Amino acid sequence: MSTREILTLQFGHYANYVGAHFWNLQELSFDYTGTVKTEVNHDILYREGQTAKGEVTYTPRLLLADLKGSLKNLPESGGLHNETEENELLWDGVEKIEEPAPPKNDYLADIDGEGPSVPTKQYNLEQDVKTWTDYLYPRFHERTINIVKDYVHGADAESFDIYHNGTSLWKQDFGDTFTDNIRKYVEECDSMQGFQVNFDCVDGFAGLALSCIEYLADEYSKSILAYPIIPSHFPDNKPTTQEERDKSNLKDSIRLVNTALSIQELSEHATLFVPICTGDKGWRKPGSPRKFDYLNYNPELYYHSSALLASAMDTLSQKYRHKSNIFTLSDICADLTGYGRKLAAASLGMPLPLNESQYLIDYLNTTTKPIYTSITPSCKIASDKLFQLITVRGVPENYLKAPMKEAKEQMNIPAYRCSNVQEMFELYFQANNFLSATNVTICEKPLEIKTPYPRFFSTELNKYGFIKSEVRDENIESCAVVAGYHNGNFLSDMIEKLHRETSRIKFAKLHKFKQEGFEAAEYSESLDKLAEFKDNYEDDFEL
Numbered sequence: 001m002s003t004r005e006i007l008t009l010q011f012g013h014y015a016n017y018v019g020a021h022f023w024n025l026q027e028l029s030f031d032y033t034g035t036v037k038t039e040v041n042h043d044i045l046y047r048e049g050q051t052a053k054g055e056v057t058y059t060p061r062l063l064l065a066d067l068k069g070s071l072k073n074l075p076e077s078g079g080l081h082n083e084t085e086e087n088e089l090l091w092d093g094v095e096k097i098e099e100p101a102p103p104k105n106d107y108l109a110d111i112d113g114e115g116p117s118v119p120t121k122q123y124n125l126e127q128d129v130k131t132w133t134d135y136l137y138p139r140f141h142e143r144t145i146n147i148v149k150d151y152v153h154g155a156d157a158e159s160f161d162i163y164h165n166g167t168s169l170w171k172q173d174f175g176d177t178f179t180d181n182i183r184k185y186v187e188e189c190d191s192m193q194g195f196q197v198n199f200d201c202v203d204g205f206a207g208l209a210l211s212c213i214e215y216l217a218d219e220y221s222k223s224i225l226a227y228p229i230i231p232s233h234f235p236d237n238k239p240t241t242q243e244e245r246d247k248s249n250l251k252d253s254i255r256l257v258n259t260a261l262s263i264q265e266l267s268e269h270a271t272l273f274v275p276i277c278t279g280d281k282g283w284r285k286p287g288s289p290r291k292f293d294y295l296n297y298n299p300e301l302y303y304h305s306s307a308l309l310a311s312a313m314d315t316l317s318q319k320y321r322h323k324s325n326i327f328t329l330s331d332i333c334a335d336l337t338g339y340g341r342k343l344a345a346a347s348l349g350m351p352l353p354l355n356e357s358q359y360l361i362d363y364l365n366t367t368t369k370p371i372y373t374s375i376t377p378s379c380k381i382a383s384d385k386l387f388q389l390i391t392v393r394g395v396p397e398n399y400l401k402a403p404m405k406e407a408k409e410q411m412n413i414p415a416y417r418c419s420n421v422q423e424m425f426e427l428y429f430q431a432n433n434f435l436s437a438t439n440v441t442i443c444e445k446p447l448e449i450k451t452p453y454p455r456f457f458s459t460e461l462n463k464y465g466f467i468k469s470e471v472r473d474e475n476i477e478s479c480a481v482v483a484g485y486h487n488g489n490f491l492s493d494m495i496e497k498l499h500r501e502t503s504r505i506k507f508a509k510l511h512k513f514k515q516e517g518f519e520a521a522e523y524s525e526s527l528d529k530l531a532e533f534k535d536n537y538e539d540d541f542e543l
């Protein structure tokens with residue numbers, strides 16, 4: 001059976017925060033003993049290669065972009081030993097003078113010194129993490145990292161904050177190098193599924209990512225799943241004067257326009273796209289943080305909020321990476337995008353709040369709240385008239401229901417006839433979602449909680465992520481998760497809010513866009529196309 005490879009592309013600083021957690025989850029779940037049953041085909045996202053010394057490597061099939069100064073301790077070569085560079089220095093006889101590398105935090109020092117850190121060791125990553133490389137466990141192929149050298153991370157003078165900064169950059173040498181790297185990865189694949197593109201949609205990386213997506217759509221007849229990502233927090237100083245308030249409002253407007261242009265362009269070039277954010281609003285500002293029972297995360301820490309989005313993406317991707325599944329990326333896209341509805345919403349339920357002494361049948365029968373939370377901005381997921389793909393992981397079969405001799409009242413519940421976890425969740429969604437089509441994927445393995453994943457879980461959870469029946473000292477090691485893709489008429493409201501807020505902005509104030517050659521007529525045309533795209537969600541729903 002062919003591997004059906006996927007190439008992942010990451011554009012932007014926050015997208016790389018999410019990506020660092022995502023790749024940590026992959027690599028820290030590898031089994032090097034050959035004794036653990038693996039459900040996921042890692043070859044879909046990873047590639048095998050060799051160093052110049054002939055050492056076998058196994059690295060993500062990944063290209064990422066970030067600004068100069070964002071890598072800190074991670075070399076642009078990806079962190080793998082590069083013998084070719086050393087030989088070039090020896091032959092040239094040129095001494096290479098570099099600035100001393102920043103000091104490494106304890107976690108990175110332990111990785112370099114002794115391999116994986118001791119699981120029980122506590123790190124102060126909430127304080128130590130200043131960029132996404134501060135908690136990155138894997139090392140990358142030498143072509144993976146692509147640095148935008150024209151702009152410096154954290155510098156305001158030459159801020160990479162306009163959509164058209166990215167489109168201009170793509171037309172230069174950066175785009176040529178990036179497409180060449182894409183070609184090299186694609187040529188290595190035997191039976192490629194497509195591309196997964198994760199990008200910051202609020203700044204210049206939006207234009208860079210959309211230029212790349214348009215290239216992929218033109219050059220390769222493969223599925224493109226895109227995640228436009230909005231950070232959980234914008235670290236602007238709280239304005240105190242009118243001038244500062246005006247400047248802050250302008251920044252909000254620029255981010256909003258970048259997002260709207262991204263959504264409109266994605267509607268033309270992506271196969272499926274799913275905006276994600278841990279804030280409930282997401283457009284002008286992220287808004288209030290989404291709440292998850294038994295999680296105490298800090299939305300102002302990218303290290304925290306990005307872990308939630310990475311956990312959702314890892315869970316959702318099980319659908320087309322699971323060894324027992326016949327689904328591919330193109331199947332997912334085809335199932336969700338009928339009637340031109342390329343935009344879908346995403347949800348996350350983490351942890352699944354099941355008591356350790358409770359059966360799944362009783363939990364699903366008595367819970368009055370949805371078992372997931374929307375992670376798509378300005379979007380409340382409807383309960384009726386849906387297409388949805390749900391993935392549930394980490395619920396053991398012995399939690400399903402009581403044995404017949406102990407079942408008592410459970411025998412009166414229709415769900416008692418279910419013989420496995422999948423059937424019970426299918427019945428649950430059938431009962432709770434009117435006029436809807438739901439496909440459920442079940443994974444035995446839970447989400448593994450290993451260092452450097454944030455420790456933002458409630459002490460009320462046991463080591464398996466279930467609610468404790470009694471007080472005892474126990475650290476969480478894994479948890480059950482539910483995540484979903486959802487599509488339906490309800491997304492019309494989300495697009496309407498985005499269109500309405502963007503239409504209120506006076507284009508005359510967007511000087512930076514005009515300086516990049518973006519005209520008022522083009523702006524109006526983009527808003528008109530966004531409104532037309534919304535019409536796809538207004539027709540009568542049919543199954």
